[in-house]
Amino acid sequence: MADDIVVHAYGLVGSELSLRLPPGIDGAAVTLVNAGRFAALVSELSTDALGEEQWRAHEEDPRWLQHVATEHHAVLQAVVDQTDVLPLRLPAIYRDTEALRRVLREQQPELEAALDSLRGHVEMGTKIFLVGPSAKTEAQERPRSGRDYLAQRSAEAANRDQARVRRQQQVLAVHGQLAHSSTRSTVNPPQEAALSGRQEPMLLNAAYLLARGRFEDFVSLAEQLNAGLAADGMALELTGPWPPYNFAHVPESTSVGGA
Amino acid sequence: MMTVHEVGSNEDVALVDLIDRLIGGGVVITGDLVLSIANVDLVYLGLQLVLAPAHAVEPSVVLHHGRKPVEG
Numbered sequence: 001m002a003d004d005i006v007v008h009a010y011g012l013v014g015s016e017l018s019l020r021l022p023p024g025i026d027g028a029a030v031t032l033v034n035a036g037r038f039a040a041l042v043s044e045l046s047t048d049a050l051g052e053e054q055w056r057a058h059e060e061d062p063r064w065l066q067h068v069a070t071e072h073h074a075v076l077q078a079v080v081d082q083t084d085v086l087p088l089r090l091p092a093i094y095r096d097t098e099a100l101r102r103v104l105r106e107q108q109p110e111l112e113a114a115l116d117s118l119r120g121h122v123e124m125g126t127k128i129f130l131v132g133p134s135a136k137t138e139a140q141e142r143p144r145s146g147r148d149y150l151a152q153r154s155a156e157a158a159n160r161d162q163a164r165v166r167r168q169q170q171v172l173a174v175h176g177q178l179a180h181s182s183t184r185s186t187v188n189p190p191q192e193a194a195l196s197g198r199q200e201p202m203l204l205n206a207a208y209l210l211a212r213g214r215f216e217d218f219v220s221l222a223e224q225l226n227a228g229l230a231a232d233g234m235a236l237e238l239t240g241p242w243p244p245y246n247f248a249h250v251p252e253s254t255s256v257g258g259a
Numbered sequence: 260m261m262t263v264h265e266v267g268s269n270e271d272v273a274l275v276d277l278i279d280r281l282i283g284g285g286v287v288i289t290g291d292l293v294l295s296i297a298n299v300d301l302v303y304l305g306l307q308l309v310l311a312p313a314h315a316v317e318p319s320v321v322l323h324h325g326r327k328p329v330e331g
Contacts (some may be wrong), residue, residue, distance in 0.1 A: 009288070052292050066274065073277055089285035099291045107288060114286055125276060163325030189280055195275045205279070239276055 035104035122241035128204040132233020182208035207246040
């Protein structure tokens, strides 16, 4: 019994596809394990590299996790450029391919439904940053009295509030239009500046499940919306196409039993 | 102003964007190896530590998982 091997699964694709499969984690070969209408993308790795013990040993080792996450993603990214893929959440390790095949079979209807819900789609990411002045600051006259000073301060505060409300409305409208031209959408918490390395406040961090055929239209729409945002000191950034991480869910009505 | 980052198979993907997607992203197929400790939150927490230069983040921000909403 080959106890020294663990199977890492990256994601699911339709079966009977001929794919150009990239190298996987630590350069391991990526192969397909067929299970009915779909197949899992897997690598066989040494338990010394990615076994249960290694996950436990490295759970507080960010560089190890970064390495695994980045290489897991690289495989999914290479595949989503060729076909639809249902990403798996980390950690995704199985004792052997037979064990993996067994759980795939047990959860087949739910997994097929999850993969079907992503057919012909990719994920696009959109972020909106506040890049310009947070409010129009017109040159103020020097206050002639304490009362003038307070009145000016109060007017400035009111202007800032109005500008903020207007920006919020614009951001919501932009999200609404992007959501309308995509199949599904989700809004995530803004990224922290310390993590993103961006000092500008992030006003929107959203993901859209987009039909592949609508990619060009979506990009043009985003460009057009960005022009409107730019006038008010905001900038829109698009990333993608991504594997549809944000939309990889087993349908709730038929959730996988057993926890 | 507009920038479209094509996320290629190369390694130019921003780690923070990847973390965003690994949090709660992807389906869980429960198998025979049950990793209850090494879960995705820990992956996320760990990666936060990589990304955030020590001087740039209050310890409480790193340790507390929550993200402050940005005033819009």
